[in-house]
Amino acid sequence: MSEPRTLLAIDHVSKNFGRVTAVDGISLDIRENEFFALLGPSGCGKTTLLRMLAGFETPNDGRILLDGRDIAKTPPNKRPVNLMFQSYALFPHMSVRANVSYGLEMERLPAAEIRSRVDAILATTELVPFADRKPEQLSGGQKQRVALARALVKRPRLLLLDEPLGALDKKLRGAMQLELKRLQHEVGITFVIVTHDQEESLVMADRMAVLKDGRLLQCDTPHAIYEHPADRFVADFIGVMNFVPGQAAADGVVATNGARISGKVPATLSPGASAVASVRPERIRLFPSVETANRITGTVDALAYHGLDLQLHVRTPLSPKPFLVRVTADAADRRPVSSGDQVELGWDAADVRIFAE
Amino acid sequence: MAPALAWLAALMVVPCALVLALAFFRRGIYGGIEYTFTLENFGLVFDPLYAGIFLNSARIAGTATLIAVVIGYAAAYAISAAPRRWQPVFLFFAVLPFWSNYLIRTYAWIVLLNREGLITQLLRWFGYTGEPPSMLYTEGAVIAGLVYNYLPFVILACYAPLSRLNPELAEASRDLGASAATTFRRVVLPLTVPGIAAGAVFVFVLSIGNFVTPALLGGGRFQMIGNLVYDQFLTANDWPFGAALAMALIAIMLLVLTAQALAANRASGHVTQAGGNTDG
Amino acid sequence: MAERSPGTRRTLWFVLSLVFAFLYIPIAVLVALSFNEGGLPTAWSGFSLKWYASLAGNSAILSAALNTLIVALVSTAIATLLGTLLAIGIEMRRQYGKALEALIFAPMIIPDIVLAIALLSFFSMLNLTMGLHTIILAHVVFNLAFVCSVVRARLKSFDWSIVEASADLGASALTTFRRVTLPVIAPAVIAGALLAFTLSVDEFIIAFFTAGAGRASTTLPMQIYAMIRFGITPEINALATIVMAVSITALTLSQRLNRGIIGQ
Numbered sequence: 017m018s019e020p021r022t023l024l025a026i027d028h029v030s031k032n033f034g035r036v037t038a039v040d041g042i043s044l045d046i047r048e049n050e051f052f053a054l055l056g057p058s059g060c061g062k063t064t065l066l067r068m069l070a071g072f073e074t075p076n077d078g079r080i081l082l083d084g085r086d087i088a089k090t091p092p093n094k095r096p097v098n099l100m101f102q103s104y105a106l107f108p109h110m111s112v113r114a115n116v117s118y119g120l121e122m123e124r125l126p127a128a129e130i131r132s133r134v135d136a137i138l139a140t141t142e143l144v145p146f147a148d149r150k151p152e153q154l155s156g157g158q159k160q161r162v163a164l165a166r167a168l169v170k171r172p173r174l175l176l177l178d179e180p181l182g183a184l185d186k187k188l189r190g191a192m193q194l195e196l197k198r199l200q201h202e203v204g205i206t207f208v209i210v211t212h213d214q215e216e217s218l219v220m221a222d223r224m225a226v227l228k229d230g231r232l233l234q235c236d237t238p239h240a241i242y243e244h245p246a247d248r249f250v251a252d253f254i255g256v257m258n259f260v261p262g263q264a265a266a267d268g269v270v271a272t273n274g275a276r277i278s279g280k281v282p283a284t285l286s287p288g289a290s291a292v293a294s295v296r297p298e299r300i301r302l303f304p305s306v307e308t309a310n311r312i313t314g315t316v317d318a319l320a321y322h323g324l325d326l327q328l329h330v331r332t333p334l335s336p337k338p339f340l341v342r343v344t345a346d347a348a349d350r351r352p353v354s355s356g357d358q359v360e361l362g363w364d365a366a367d368v369r370i371f372a373e
Numbered sequence: 374m375a376p377a378l379a380w381l382a383a384l385m386v387v388p389c390a391l392v393l394a395l396a397f398f399r400r401g402i403y404g405g406i407e408y409t410f411t412l413e414n415f416g417l418v419f420d421p422l423y424a425g426i427f428l429n430s431a432r433i434a435g436t437a438t439l440i441a442v443v444i445g446y447a448a449a450y451a452i453s454a455a456p457r458r459w460q461p462v463f464l465f466f467a468v469l470p471f472w473s474n475y476l477i478r479t480y481a482w483i484v485l486l487n488r489e490g491l492i493t494q495l496l497r498w499f500g501y502t503g504e505p506p507s508m509l510y511t512e513g514a515v516i517a518g519l520v521y522n523y524l525p526f527v528i529l530a531c532y533a534p535l536s537r538l539n540p541e542l543a544e545a546s547r548d549l550g551a552s553a554a555t556t557f558r559r560v561v562l563p564l565t566v567p568g569i570a571a572g573a574v575f576v577f578v579l580s581i582g583n584f585v586t587p588a589l590l591g592g593g594r595f596q597m598i599g600n601l602v603y604d605q606f607l608t609a610n611d612w613p614f615g616a617a618l619a620m621a622l623i624a625i626m627l628l629v630l631t632a633q634a635l636a637a638n639r640a641s642g643h644v645t646q647a648g649g650n651t652d653g
Numbered sequence: 654m655a656e657r658s659p660g661t662r663r664t665l666w667f668v669l670s671l672v673f674a675f676l677y678i679p680i681a682v683l684v685a686l687s688f689n690e691g692g693l694p695t696a697w698s699g700f701s702l703k704w705y706a707s708l709a710g711n712s713a714i715l716s717a718a719l720n721t722l723i724v725a726l727v728s729t730a731i732a733t734l735l736g737t738l739l740a741i742g743i744e745m746r747r748q749y750g751k752a753l754e755a756l757i758f759a760p761m762i763i764p765d766i767v768l769a770i771a772l773l774s775f776f777s778m779l780n781l782t783m784g785l786h787t788i789i790l791a792h793v794v795f796n797l798a799f800v801c802s803v804v805r806a807r808l809k810s811f812d813w814s815i816v817e818a819s820a821d822l823g824a825s826a827l828t829t830f831r832r833v834t835l836p837v838i839a840p841a842v843i844a845g846a847l848l849a850f851t852l853s854v855d856e857f858i859i860a861f862f863t864a865g866a867g868r869a870s871t872t873l874p875m876q877i878y879a880m881i882r883f884g885i886t887p888e889i890n891a892l893a894t895i896v897m898a899v900s901i902t903a904l905t906l907s908q909r910l911n912r913g914i915i916g917q
């Protein structure tokens with residue numbers, strides 16, 4: 017694969033509103049044609065960052081380079097960047113078709129071209145039957161597609177999407193996630209999507225950035241972030257994680273009850289410092305038949321079926337919170353467990369991640 | 374934004390400030406203004422003759438307010454008890470007359486009340502043969518005119534809190550053993566005080582400064598502050614005194630508005646207290 | 654509220670009927686008399702439009718009506734423009750002081766007589782010749798406040814992100830205003846304008862004080878006032894009926910438009 021080209025470079029960008037620092041020295045590169053996700057808890061500055069890219073806020077510090085050119089002074093209506101608003105922001109007095117044509121009319125394109133491009137995008141987004149309706153006559157999913165079509169029809173270099181699926185119910189959301197992926201593939205436009213739903217970003221993104229309190233914590237592929245979270249916050253925020261608090265040692269963490277969890281200790285952690293060892297629920301084996309570096313016995317507190325797999329809550333002396341263990345339905349059938357049973361858990365040292373507390 | 378604010382500043386703030394300043398000058402011998410500082414215009418406001426007119430105005434305005442609030446509240450209560458879908462219609466028709474010309478609405482009462490007017494005709498029709506009663510040009514006529522003109526607003530102001538009232542509150546009160554009358558007095562009325570206050574302030578403020586109604590229905594026999602101000606500017610040519618009277622009018626208005634704000638605050642405190650009681 | 658006893662319900666209907674009778678009988682009598690051949694409340698002498706015909710021949714009333722129309726149209730136009738811009742300016746910033754709030758609220762609550770004498774003093778201090786133009790200047794003051802409050806009420810529920818969306822799609826500020834903001838708030842702007850028009854047509858006291866001497870700038874309410882002081886004439890009944898019909902129509906229209914906004 018050839019080296020992907022950088023489309024947008026965010027270079028030490030900061031933004032504060034009075035005393036609140038919404039974005040704090042973020043640097044990121046967004047590559048041509050990728051599906052990039054900005055993820056973080058509410059209020060971490062995702063919308064603010066996106067609005068700076070669209071041109072609705074001016075950074076207090078830092079530069080934003082599109083194709084190597086600083087666009088800080090370019091007004092929103094002159095940027096080849098379009099934003100799909102969190103609330104969709106459809107013009108209530110215009111039909112679906114008028115909403116979608118609006119942006120092309122602003123470019124003063126010939127009517128025939130506008131018509132054909134609008135028709136094409138309405139077909140792609142499956143909106144043809146609704147072309148003459150007003151926004152108030154559409155369902156949430158339809159509105160969302162109009163907002164998307166309206167932004168896409170301009171063929172921007174970069175499409176920004178602010179929680180595009182936030183207003184949809186869970187089922188529609190799942191369908192829309194795939195739909196968005198497909199569309200992005202079809203139109204070949206770089207997407208930057210904001211979400212606070214970590215599952216959504218894992219499903220959709222080629223690469224993602226995790227933000228907290230206006231700072232960038234980690235930027236990588238979903239797989240890398242899931243497997244190698246940069247710190248405890250990311251480990252907790254992305255997916256589900258079991259934590260064992262304790263003190264760092266040479267080859268692991270000594271838990272509060274004296275048990276040793278072995279795993280690779282990062283170089284930054286000096287022995288004796290407080291640390292947490294962590295392991296994903298699906299990496300834990302129930303009644304391990306092979307030798308594992310870490311082993312513990314606990315009591316099953318509760319079980320929950322999640323379709324294909326079974327989730328166990330196991331109380332152990334390692335941590336005050338029960339361990340979450342994911343077992344496939346097959347494995348559970350082979351050796352049934354029930355609430356109150358004593359179980360043995362085991363996991364490899366390679367599956368352990370250790371962070372500063 | 375700027376042009377609009379400039380307009381308001383030039384044609385409202387400056388003129389009002391001018392009136393305030395005028396009130397501190399002396400009246401010229403031939404009616405003009407003599408630019409020497411004096412407080413005697415304000416002194417004159419408290420002269421028994423004029424203070425009497427103030428009190429008279431306050432009494433007339435107060436009576437009109439009381440009557441308008443009683444009728445208006447009853448009407449608003451009846452509207453809020455009507456079927457939901459009829460309420461906006463009733464409300465619309467209750468407020469509609471408010472938007473026809475004030476002079477015409479006042480004039481309609483001249484037609485009703487004059488010696489050969491409709492009421493006299495009705496009395497005749499019922500067999501009355503004596504002298505036609507003199508109803509026009511009385512204090513009663515002025516009060517009737519004020520009530521008639523401002524009633525729609527009171528209905529509107531009282532309807533707002535009544536329509537927001539949670540019917541379960543009244544039901545809870547009945548459930549706890551209160552009679553309908555007690556429920557009204559202890560639950561409904563206190564919760565709708567803000568609307569009553571808003572309506573009352575409106576009627577009072579507009580009535581006390583009114584000059585059309587006293588002039589037309591009182592026949593000039595019942596001087597109110599508004600007429601006094603009018604006379605100082607257009608007849609007596611004593612602008613500084615007229616200005617002082619106008620400022621007194623504004624002062625009364627601000628006083629009443631402040632009282633209302635305080636009452637509204639007390640009432641909302643009362644409401645939270647009542648809420649606490651029902652919980653406990 | 655269906656649980657009220659039939660007795661209570663009957664009482665409530667009775668109250669409502671009385672109040673509506675009180676509100677509408679005086680007006681109804683006026684309207685009826687305007688069609689009475691004899692013109693006097695003493696007896697009904699047959700339906701006739703003759704008082705309307707005689708209105709049409711009354712040059713004083715016609716010129717007053719024309720004056721009123723000029724004042725109302727011009728002051729409404731200015732007030733609608735300024736009031737709308739003011740409303741947008743305030744609501745877009747969202748941070749407004751108490752002083753600004755009071756400044757906009759004041760014209761709606763100052764007693765007419767006070768504003769009237771204030772403007773009279775002001776205009777005469779400036780040695781301005783008074784006439785229709787001064788009435789217009791004065792009427793814009795309160796009309797502007799009313800338009801502003803109607804438009805602001807609409808803007809409270811306005812989704813400002815559509816303005817940004819328009820810019821995002823390449824529209825200039827002016828285009829956005831023309832194609833997005835204005836069409837969306839248009840019902841409120843028209844409702845405000847209709848309200849202002851009605852207020853201006855009906856306004857008497859301020860016009861009376863700022864019209865200056867002479868009959869040339871007499872407005873309809875001033876004319877009506879003069880006629881009423883003179884006594885009951887059947888012509889006023891007809892004139893009153895027309896004026897009421899006009900303002901009630903304008904108001905009903907304004908109400909409709911505002912209802913439409915709320916429904917959105």
Ligand SMILES: Nc1ncnc2c1ncn2[C@@H]1O[C@H](COP(=O)(O)OP(=O)(O)OP(=O)(O)O)[C@@H](O)[C@H]1O
Nearest residue numbers: 033036037038057058059060061062063064065212
């Ligand atoms: N216009 C503004 N004025 C003042 N503070 C603001 C403004 N916009 C955002 N903030 C603050 O900046 C911080 C980041 O806000 P932002 O909207 O970017 O968060 P977010 O990550 O999009 O959150 P969410 O997931 O809830 O949408 C918050 O603390 C917010 O209160």
Ligand SMILES: [Mg+2]
Nearest residue numbers: 062063064102
């Ligand atoms: Mg956001």
